[in-house]
Amino acid sequence: MPIKVTRALVTGALDGSLRNASFRTDPYFGFAVPTSVPGIEPHLLYPVKTWADKATFDATARKLVRMFQQNFVKYEKQVDREVLAAAPEVRIAAE
Numbered sequence: 280m281p282i283k284v285t286r287a288l289v290t291g292a293l294d295g296s297l298r299n300a301s302f303r304t305d306p307y308f309g310f311a312v313p314t315s316v317p318g319i320e321p322h323l324l325y326p327v328k329t330w331a332d333k334a335t336f337d338a339t340a341r342k343l344v345r346m347f348q349q350n351f352v353k354y355e356k357q358v359d360r361e362v363l364a365a366a367p368e369v370r371i372a373a374e
Contacts, residue, residue: 284319291316307340308347308367344369 291297291313302311315321322328330336344367351366 280323284323287316287319288313307344307369309365341369 288297291300297313297316300313300316303314304310305312313324316324326340327333327336347367355363
């Protein structure tokens with residue numbers, strides 16, 4: 280992700296300009312991702328579109344979810360149910 284794009288997304292979140300954007304749900308982590316942002320090429324908002332090998336992207340994304348889940352175990356007892364419910368979970372069918 281180019282730093283210029285990251286800055287534009289953070290700025291949009293902080294200044295409220297993303298408030299009225301359309302969003303999709305990330306199939307790996309389940310968080311909301313804008314589908315278009317002025318000044319950002321749309322394909323950058325869909326990480327899989329930036330990888331030449333889609334299978335490698337999928338394997339890498341699933342590995343990242345597993346790593347997050349394994350690391351978060353040490354914090355589970357310190358958070359409420361709402362936080363636990365927001366944990367990443369691969370939400371797409373295995374191919």
